[in-house]
Amino acid sequence: LTKWIAQKQHEQLSSKSNEVELAHLYYLPKAHKPGTPLCPIISDLKHSTIKISKFLDELLRPLFNKMASNTSVTSGTEFIEQLHQ
Incomplete structure (x- = not known):
């Protein structure tokens, strides 16, 4: 365990039985x-993997946003601007 993540990280990412539904x-x-x-x-x-899912989203979201920025439209205004180009 200590080779991959610190004990504190493990505790933050682990769900307790009373937190899970x-x-x-x-x-x-x-x-x-x-x-x-x-x-x-x-x-x-309140799924057992929600904490690790949020952690991975925070870790990977900036990379995804950077890679997808050329092919994704985030607002109606942006879409209209791209149509006019």
Whole structure:
């Protein structure tokens, strides 16, 4: 363990049993489609991997944003500006 991450990091990224819940499954109707099919949604904000997921997102988000900046549109105004170019 100490070769990869420090003990403090391990403690920060680990979830305690009283902090974890099973995911909740619910459905949202798609009223715009014929027959009103249901769209399954899984809510897992207290999943056992949420802390490591947030850590990895914070670590990788700047790299992703840099790599995707040329191919991603982040606002309607930006999209319109790109159309005019």
